[in-house]
Amino acid sequence: MSSITIEKYPKKINCLDLKGQHQQIKKEVFEAFEKVYENTAFSGGPFVEEFEKGFAAYTQTKHVIGVNNGTSALHLAMLALGIGAGDEVIVPANTFIATAWGVSYSGATPVFVDCDKDTWEIDASKIENKITPKTKAVIGVHLYGMPFDIDAVKAVCDKHKIFLLEDAAQAQGARYNGKAIGGFGEMACFSFYPGKNLGACGEAGGISTNNEAYKKHLHSLRNHGSTERYYHDEVGYNMRMGGLEGASLTIKLKYIEGWNNRRRAIAKRYQKEIKNQKIKMQTQPANADSVFHLFVVIPDDKNKFVAYLNEWNINPGFHYPVPCHLQKAYANLGYKQGDFPNSEKLAANCVSLPMYNELTDEEVTYVINIINNY
Ligand SMILES: Cc1ncc(COP(=O)(O)O)c(C=O)c1O
Secondary structure (H helix, E strand, C coil): CCCCCCCCCCCEECCCCCCCHHHHHHHHHHHHHHHHHHHCCCCHHHHHHHHHHHHHHHHHHHCCECCCCCCCCHHHHHCCCCCCCEEEEEEEEECCCCCHHHHHCCCCEEEEEEECCEEEEEEHHHHHHHHEEEEEEEEEEEHHHHCHHHHHHHHHHHHHHHHEEECCCCCCEEECCCCCCCCCCCEEECCCCCCCCCCCCCCCEEECCHHHHHHHHHHCCCCCCCEECCEECCCCEEEEEEEHHHHHHHHHHCCCCHHHHHHHHHHHHHHCCCCCCCCCCCCCCCEEEECCCCCEECCCCCHCCCCCCCCCCCCCCCCCCCCHHHHHHHHCCCCCCCCCCHHHHHHHCCEEEECCCCCCCEEEEEEEEHHHHH
Protein backbone atom coordinates (compact mmCIF):
# COMPACT_ATOMS: atom_id res chain seq x y z
CA MET A 1 0.00 0.00 0.00
CA SER A 2 1.46 3.36 -0.97
CA SER A 3 0.74 6.65 0.66
CA ILE A 4 0.85 9.37 -1.97
CA THR A 5 -0.65 12.83 -2.11
CA ILE A 6 -3.61 12.86 -4.47
CA GLU A 7 -5.72 15.76 -5.64
CA LYS A 8 -9.46 15.16 -5.51
CA TYR A 9 -10.87 14.45 -8.99
CA PRO A 10 -12.91 17.48 -10.13
CA LYS A 11 -16.01 15.47 -11.11
CA LYS A 12 -17.80 12.39 -9.87
CA ILE A 13 -16.60 9.12 -11.40
CA ASN A 14 -19.65 6.90 -11.47
CA CYS A 15 -19.89 3.12 -11.59
CA LEU A 16 -21.43 3.48 -15.07
CA ASP A 17 -21.86 6.35 -17.52
CA LEU A 18 -23.68 5.73 -20.80
CA LYS A 19 -23.28 9.22 -22.27
CA GLY A 20 -19.86 8.85 -23.88
CA GLN A 21 -20.72 5.71 -25.82
CA HIS A 22 -23.97 7.19 -27.12
CA GLN A 23 -22.41 10.45 -28.20
CA GLN A 24 -19.75 8.51 -30.11
CA ILE A 25 -22.29 6.61 -32.24
CA LYS A 26 -25.16 9.11 -32.24
CA LYS A 27 -25.00 9.97 -35.95
CA GLU A 28 -24.95 6.35 -37.08
CA VAL A 29 -27.75 5.35 -34.72
CA PHE A 30 -29.93 8.28 -35.78
CA GLU A 31 -29.41 7.36 -39.46
CA ALA A 32 -30.46 3.79 -38.65
CA PHE A 33 -33.51 5.08 -36.74
CA GLU A 34 -34.47 7.11 -39.80
CA LYS A 35 -34.45 3.95 -41.92
CA VAL A 36 -36.67 2.15 -39.41
CA TYR A 37 -38.98 5.16 -39.41
CA GLU A 38 -39.17 5.39 -43.22
CA ASN A 39 -39.95 1.66 -43.38
CA THR A 40 -42.37 1.85 -40.42
CA ALA A 41 -40.67 -1.35 -39.27
CA PHE A 42 -41.28 -0.70 -35.59
CA SER A 43 -42.15 -4.17 -34.30
CA GLY A 44 -40.00 -7.14 -35.33
CA GLY A 45 -39.20 -7.03 -39.05
CA PRO A 46 -36.01 -6.63 -41.10
CA PHE A 47 -34.01 -4.56 -38.59
CA VAL A 48 -34.57 -7.13 -35.87
CA GLU A 49 -33.73 -9.97 -38.28
CA GLU A 50 -30.50 -8.27 -39.29
CA PHE A 51 -29.45 -8.06 -35.65
CA GLU A 52 -30.50 -11.66 -34.96
CA LYS A 53 -28.25 -12.87 -37.80
CA GLY A 54 -25.34 -10.70 -36.68
CA PHE A 55 -25.61 -11.75 -33.06
CA ALA A 56 -25.86 -15.45 -34.00
CA ALA A 57 -22.57 -15.05 -35.87
CA TYR A 58 -21.04 -13.26 -32.88
CA THR A 59 -22.10 -15.98 -30.43
CA GLN A 60 -21.20 -18.74 -32.94
CA THR A 61 -24.71 -20.18 -32.65
CA LYS A 62 -27.20 -21.16 -35.35
CA HIS A 63 -30.15 -19.05 -34.23
CA VAL A 64 -30.90 -15.92 -32.23
CA ILE A 65 -34.47 -14.99 -31.38
CA GLY A 66 -34.89 -11.33 -30.45
CA VAL A 67 -37.37 -10.47 -27.70
CA ASN A 68 -38.44 -7.42 -25.72
CA ASN A 69 -36.06 -7.88 -22.73
CA GLY A 70 -33.84 -10.40 -20.96
CA THR A 71 -36.48 -11.37 -18.42
CA SER A 72 -38.82 -12.41 -21.24
CA ALA A 73 -35.93 -14.37 -22.79
CA LEU A 74 -35.65 -16.40 -19.57
CA HIS A 75 -39.42 -16.85 -19.33
CA LEU A 76 -39.79 -18.04 -22.92
CA ALA A 77 -36.76 -20.35 -22.62
CA MET A 78 -38.53 -22.12 -19.73
CA LEU A 79 -41.69 -22.51 -21.82
CA ALA A 80 -39.77 -23.77 -24.86
CA LEU A 81 -38.22 -26.47 -22.64
CA GLY A 82 -41.69 -27.49 -21.48
CA ILE A 83 -40.99 -26.40 -17.90
CA GLY A 84 -44.01 -25.42 -15.79
CA ALA A 85 -46.03 -26.02 -12.63
CA GLY A 86 -44.64 -28.77 -10.42
CA ASP A 87 -41.11 -28.51 -11.88
CA GLU A 88 -37.97 -27.21 -10.18
CA VAL A 89 -35.10 -25.26 -11.70
CA ILE A 90 -31.77 -24.71 -9.94
CA VAL A 91 -30.56 -21.10 -9.91
CA PRO A 92 -27.65 -19.41 -8.10
CA ALA A 93 -28.71 -17.40 -5.04
CA ASN A 94 -26.39 -14.54 -6.05
CA THR A 95 -27.78 -13.21 -9.28
CA PHE A 96 -30.06 -10.42 -10.43
CA ILE A 97 -33.56 -11.52 -9.46
CA ALA A 98 -34.71 -11.87 -13.09
CA THR A 99 -32.88 -15.21 -13.40
CA ALA A 100 -35.44 -16.58 -10.94
CA TRP A 101 -38.38 -14.62 -12.39
CA GLY A 102 -38.25 -16.64 -15.62
CA VAL A 103 -38.68 -19.82 -13.58
CA SER A 104 -41.52 -18.41 -11.47
CA TYR A 105 -43.40 -17.00 -14.48
CA SER A 106 -43.47 -20.49 -15.99
CA GLY A 107 -45.15 -21.82 -12.84
CA ALA A 108 -42.06 -23.79 -11.77
CA THR A 109 -40.12 -23.22 -8.53
CA PRO A 110 -36.61 -21.77 -8.38
CA VAL A 111 -34.31 -23.80 -6.13
CA PHE A 112 -31.36 -21.73 -5.00
CA VAL A 113 -27.78 -22.86 -4.63
CA ASP A 114 -24.71 -21.10 -3.22
CA CYS A 115 -21.79 -19.67 -5.20
CA ASP A 116 -18.10 -20.49 -4.95
CA LYS A 117 -16.36 -18.40 -2.31
CA ASP A 118 -13.66 -17.14 -4.70
CA THR A 119 -15.11 -17.01 -8.24
CA TRP A 120 -18.57 -16.01 -6.94
CA GLU A 121 -20.02 -18.18 -9.73
CA ILE A 122 -22.53 -21.01 -9.18
CA ASP A 123 -20.82 -23.79 -7.20
CA ALA A 124 -21.17 -26.96 -9.30
CA SER A 125 -20.32 -29.18 -6.32
CA LYS A 126 -23.41 -27.95 -4.47
CA ILE A 127 -25.89 -28.63 -7.29
CA GLU A 128 -26.20 -32.38 -7.00
CA ASN A 129 -27.82 -32.50 -3.58
CA LYS A 130 -30.46 -30.01 -4.74
CA ILE A 131 -31.62 -32.33 -7.52
CA THR A 132 -34.96 -34.07 -6.96
CA PRO A 133 -37.24 -35.99 -9.34
CA LYS A 134 -38.87 -32.62 -10.10
CA THR A 135 -35.65 -30.91 -11.25
CA LYS A 136 -35.74 -30.06 -14.94
CA ALA A 137 -32.88 -27.63 -15.46
CA VAL A 138 -30.00 -25.61 -14.08
CA ILE A 139 -29.57 -21.95 -15.07
CA GLY A 140 -25.93 -20.93 -14.73
CA VAL A 141 -25.28 -17.18 -14.71
CA HIS A 142 -22.14 -15.65 -16.20
CA LEU A 143 -22.02 -13.25 -13.29
CA TYR A 144 -20.47 -9.82 -13.80
CA GLY A 145 -19.50 -10.95 -17.34
CA MET A 146 -17.35 -13.89 -16.15
CA PRO A 147 -18.26 -17.36 -17.49
CA PHE A 148 -19.27 -19.82 -14.78
CA ASP A 149 -17.60 -23.26 -14.60
CA ILE A 150 -19.59 -24.63 -17.54
CA ASP A 151 -17.75 -27.99 -17.78
CA ALA A 152 -18.46 -28.82 -14.14
CA VAL A 153 -22.11 -27.70 -14.23
CA LYS A 154 -22.74 -29.46 -17.56
CA ALA A 155 -21.28 -32.70 -16.18
CA VAL A 156 -23.88 -32.65 -13.38
CA CYS A 157 -26.68 -31.82 -15.84
CA ASP A 158 -25.65 -34.60 -18.22
CA LYS A 159 -25.37 -37.15 -15.40
CA HIS A 160 -28.91 -36.36 -14.22
CA LYS A 161 -30.35 -35.75 -17.70
CA ILE A 162 -31.51 -32.24 -16.95
CA PHE A 163 -31.21 -29.16 -19.15
CA LEU A 164 -28.43 -26.59 -18.91
CA LEU A 165 -29.26 -22.96 -19.66
CA GLU A 166 -26.95 -19.97 -19.70
CA ASP A 167 -28.10 -16.66 -18.27
CA ALA A 168 -25.76 -14.58 -20.41
CA ALA A 169 -27.45 -11.25 -19.66
CA GLN A 170 -24.18 -9.73 -18.43
CA ALA A 171 -21.73 -11.49 -20.70
CA GLN A 172 -22.05 -10.63 -24.41
CA GLY A 173 -18.71 -11.55 -25.96
CA ALA A 174 -17.28 -13.55 -23.02
CA ARG A 175 -15.45 -16.78 -23.85
CA TYR A 176 -15.07 -20.09 -22.07
CA ASN A 177 -12.25 -22.43 -23.11
CA GLY A 178 -11.72 -20.01 -26.01
CA LYS A 179 -15.28 -20.34 -27.35
CA ALA A 180 -17.99 -17.67 -27.25
CA ILE A 181 -20.58 -18.21 -24.54
CA GLY A 182 -24.14 -18.65 -25.77
CA GLY A 183 -24.01 -22.16 -27.23
CA PHE A 184 -22.99 -24.35 -24.31
CA GLY A 185 -26.48 -25.29 -23.09
CA GLU A 186 -29.90 -25.78 -24.68
CA MET A 187 -30.29 -22.02 -24.93
CA ALA A 188 -28.64 -18.86 -23.64
CA CYS A 189 -30.63 -15.81 -22.56
CA PHE A 190 -29.29 -12.33 -23.17
CA SER A 191 -30.39 -8.93 -21.95
CA PHE A 192 -29.76 -5.89 -24.11
CA TYR A 193 -30.85 -3.47 -21.40
CA PRO A 194 -29.12 -0.10 -22.08
CA GLY A 195 -26.60 -0.55 -19.26
CA LYS A 196 -25.34 -3.92 -20.51
CA ASN A 197 -22.04 -4.27 -22.45
CA LEU A 198 -24.19 -4.56 -25.59
CA GLY A 199 -27.28 -2.53 -24.77
CA ALA A 200 -30.07 -1.35 -27.05
CA CYS A 201 -31.34 2.22 -27.22
CA GLY A 202 -34.40 0.89 -25.41
CA GLU A 203 -35.31 -2.42 -23.80
CA ALA A 204 -34.41 -5.66 -25.58
CA GLY A 205 -33.31 -9.24 -25.06
CA GLY A 206 -32.55 -12.38 -27.02
CA ILE A 207 -32.14 -16.15 -26.92
CA SER A 208 -29.38 -18.04 -28.72
CA THR A 209 -29.67 -21.74 -29.55
CA ASN A 210 -28.39 -24.36 -31.96
CA ASN A 211 -31.74 -26.16 -31.93
CA GLU A 212 -34.13 -25.52 -34.83
CA ALA A 213 -37.19 -26.80 -32.94
CA TYR A 214 -36.62 -24.39 -30.05
CA LYS A 215 -36.21 -21.54 -32.54
CA LYS A 216 -39.54 -22.29 -34.22
CA HIS A 217 -41.33 -22.58 -30.88
CA LEU A 218 -39.78 -19.34 -29.58
CA HIS A 219 -40.83 -17.49 -32.76
CA SER A 220 -44.40 -18.53 -32.05
CA LEU A 221 -44.29 -17.90 -28.28
CA ARG A 222 -43.00 -14.34 -28.69
CA ASN A 223 -45.73 -13.62 -31.23
CA HIS A 224 -49.01 -14.56 -29.49
CA GLY A 225 -48.48 -18.30 -30.01
CA SER A 226 -48.93 -17.75 -33.71
CA THR A 227 -47.08 -18.65 -36.91
CA GLU A 228 -49.95 -17.71 -39.20
CA ARG A 229 -51.61 -14.38 -38.56
CA TYR A 230 -54.75 -14.63 -36.40
CA TYR A 231 -54.33 -18.39 -35.87
CA HIS A 232 -53.09 -19.22 -32.36
CA ASP A 233 -51.73 -22.67 -31.60
CA GLU A 234 -51.14 -22.08 -27.89
CA VAL A 235 -51.35 -19.29 -25.33
CA GLY A 236 -48.58 -16.97 -26.44
CA TYR A 237 -47.12 -13.60 -25.53
CA ASN A 238 -46.38 -10.26 -27.12
CA MET A 239 -42.63 -10.25 -26.55
CA ARG A 240 -41.25 -9.16 -29.90
CA MET A 241 -38.16 -6.97 -30.17
CA GLY A 242 -38.78 -3.45 -31.50
CA GLY A 243 -37.27 -2.29 -34.81
CA LEU A 244 -35.54 0.74 -33.29
CA GLU A 245 -33.92 -1.49 -30.67
CA GLY A 246 -32.82 -4.00 -33.32
CA ALA A 247 -31.33 -1.25 -35.50
CA SER A 248 -29.40 0.30 -32.61
CA LEU A 249 -28.04 -3.11 -31.64
CA THR A 250 -26.77 -3.78 -35.17
CA ILE A 251 -24.78 -0.55 -35.00
CA LYS A 252 -23.39 -1.37 -31.57
CA LEU A 253 -22.48 -4.93 -32.58
CA LYS A 254 -19.77 -3.42 -34.82
CA TYR A 255 -18.12 -1.90 -31.76
CA ILE A 256 -18.71 -4.47 -29.03
CA GLU A 257 -15.42 -6.33 -29.40
CA GLY A 258 -13.41 -3.11 -29.07
CA TRP A 259 -15.55 -1.94 -26.16
CA ASN A 260 -15.14 -5.30 -24.38
CA ASN A 261 -11.39 -5.16 -24.93
CA ARG A 262 -11.27 -1.74 -23.33
CA ARG A 263 -13.12 -3.15 -20.30
CA ARG A 264 -10.67 -6.07 -20.21
CA ALA A 265 -7.76 -3.61 -20.21
CA ILE A 266 -9.26 -1.57 -17.37
CA ALA A 267 -9.93 -4.75 -15.38
CA LYS A 268 -6.38 -5.95 -15.93
CA ARG A 269 -5.10 -2.70 -14.47
CA TYR A 270 -7.42 -2.99 -11.44
CA GLN A 271 -6.29 -6.61 -10.94
CA LYS A 272 -2.58 -5.79 -11.22
CA GLU A 273 -2.28 -2.34 -9.76
CA ILE A 274 -4.71 -2.36 -6.83
CA LYS A 275 -2.45 -3.54 -4.06
CA ASN A 276 -4.43 -3.38 -0.86
CA GLN A 277 -4.93 -6.34 1.46
CA LYS A 278 -8.29 -4.89 2.53
CA ILE A 279 -9.77 -5.42 -0.94
CA LYS A 280 -10.76 -8.86 -2.27
CA MET A 281 -11.48 -9.38 -5.99
CA GLN A 282 -13.39 -11.99 -8.01
CA THR A 283 -11.01 -14.87 -8.86
CA GLN A 284 -10.75 -15.31 -12.62
CA PRO A 285 -10.09 -18.90 -13.76
CA ALA A 286 -7.65 -19.21 -16.68
CA ASN A 287 -10.33 -20.62 -19.05
CA ALA A 288 -12.88 -17.87 -18.28
CA ASP A 289 -12.43 -14.81 -20.46
CA SER A 290 -14.62 -12.21 -18.76
CA VAL A 291 -16.05 -9.10 -20.41
CA PHE A 292 -16.20 -7.34 -17.04
CA HIS A 293 -19.74 -6.07 -17.20
CA LEU A 294 -19.07 -5.17 -13.57
CA PHE A 295 -15.91 -5.05 -11.49
CA VAL A 296 -17.04 -6.05 -8.02
CA VAL A 297 -14.81 -6.09 -4.95
CA ILE A 298 -15.30 -7.02 -1.30
CA PRO A 299 -13.64 -4.53 1.06
CA ASP A 300 -12.85 -5.17 4.73
CA ASP A 301 -15.58 -2.76 5.83
CA LYS A 302 -18.17 -1.81 3.21
CA ASN A 303 -19.60 1.29 4.86
CA LYS A 304 -16.19 2.72 5.61
CA PHE A 305 -14.87 1.97 2.11
CA VAL A 306 -17.93 3.44 0.37
CA ALA A 307 -17.83 6.61 2.51
CA TYR A 308 -14.14 6.94 1.64
CA LEU A 309 -14.78 6.51 -2.10
CA ASN A 310 -17.64 9.02 -1.99
CA GLU A 311 -15.44 11.53 -0.22
CA TRP A 312 -13.00 11.17 -3.14
CA ASN A 313 -15.70 11.65 -5.78
CA ILE A 314 -15.99 7.98 -6.70
CA ASN A 315 -19.54 6.69 -6.82
CA PRO A 316 -19.65 2.87 -6.73
CA GLY A 317 -22.59 0.50 -7.34
CA PHE A 318 -23.91 -2.51 -5.39
CA HIS A 319 -24.67 -5.69 -7.31
CA TYR A 320 -26.68 -7.05 -5.56
CA PRO A 321 -27.34 -6.16 -1.90
CA VAL A 322 -29.93 -8.89 -1.16
CA PRO A 323 -29.48 -12.47 -2.44
CA CYS A 324 -32.49 -14.04 -4.18
CA HIS A 325 -33.31 -16.51 -1.39
CA LEU A 326 -33.72 -13.66 1.14
CA GLN A 327 -35.91 -11.46 -1.07
CA LYS A 328 -39.43 -10.84 0.28
CA ALA A 329 -40.86 -12.08 -3.01
CA TYR A 330 -39.54 -15.56 -2.19
CA ALA A 331 -40.35 -15.61 1.54
CA ASN A 332 -42.87 -18.39 0.81
CA LEU A 333 -40.02 -20.72 -0.21
CA GLY A 334 -38.81 -20.84 3.40
CA TYR A 335 -35.14 -19.95 3.03
CA LYS A 336 -33.32 -18.24 5.89
CA GLN A 337 -30.17 -16.28 6.62
CA GLY A 338 -27.24 -18.70 6.81
CA ASP A 339 -28.49 -21.02 4.04
CA PHE A 340 -25.96 -19.76 1.48
CA PRO A 341 -23.03 -18.13 3.32
CA ASN A 342 -20.94 -17.22 0.26
CA SER A 343 -23.84 -15.50 -1.50
CA GLU A 344 -24.82 -13.72 1.70
CA LYS A 345 -21.29 -12.49 2.33
CA LEU A 346 -21.07 -11.21 -1.23
CA ALA A 347 -24.44 -9.46 -0.99
CA ALA A 348 -23.57 -7.80 2.30
CA ASN A 349 -20.19 -6.53 1.13
CA CYS A 350 -20.18 -6.11 -2.67
CA VAL A 351 -18.97 -2.81 -4.09
CA SER A 352 -18.83 -2.24 -7.87
CA LEU A 353 -15.94 -0.05 -9.00
CA PRO A 354 -16.29 2.30 -12.00
CA MET A 355 -16.33 0.15 -15.16
CA TYR A 356 -17.26 1.36 -18.64
CA ASN A 357 -15.25 1.66 -21.81
CA GLU A 358 -14.98 5.45 -21.88
CA LEU A 359 -13.20 5.68 -18.51
CA THR A 360 -9.96 7.48 -19.31
CA ASP A 361 -6.55 6.09 -18.33
CA GLU A 362 -6.23 9.07 -16.00
CA GLU A 363 -9.51 8.18 -14.26
CA VAL A 364 -8.48 4.53 -13.91
CA THR A 365 -5.15 5.58 -12.40
CA TYR A 366 -6.99 7.88 -10.01
CA VAL A 367 -9.36 5.11 -8.85
CA ILE A 368 -6.40 2.76 -8.34
CA ASN A 369 -4.43 5.35 -6.35
CA ILE A 370 -7.40 6.20 -4.17
CA ILE A 371 -8.01 2.53 -3.38
CA ASN A 372 -4.34 1.93 -2.68
CA ASN A 373 -4.45 4.83 -0.24
CA TYR A 374 -7.50 3.44 1.58
C1 LIG B 1 -28.19 -11.84 -14.68
C2 LIG B 1 -29.36 -11.16 -15.30
N1 LIG B 1 -30.40 -11.90 -15.72
C3 LIG B 1 -31.47 -11.34 -16.31
C4 LIG B 1 -31.56 -9.98 -16.49
C5 LIG B 1 -32.84 -9.42 -17.04
O1 LIG B 1 -32.68 -8.66 -18.19
P1 LIG B 1 -33.66 -7.44 -18.51
O2 LIG B 1 -33.37 -6.34 -17.57
O3 LIG B 1 -33.32 -7.10 -19.92
O4 LIG B 1 -35.05 -7.95 -18.39
C6 LIG B 1 -30.49 -9.17 -16.08
C7 LIG B 1 -30.46 -7.71 -16.32
O5 LIG B 1 -31.11 -6.88 -15.86
C8 LIG B 1 -29.38 -9.76 -15.46
O6 LIG B 1 -28.36 -9.03 -15.01
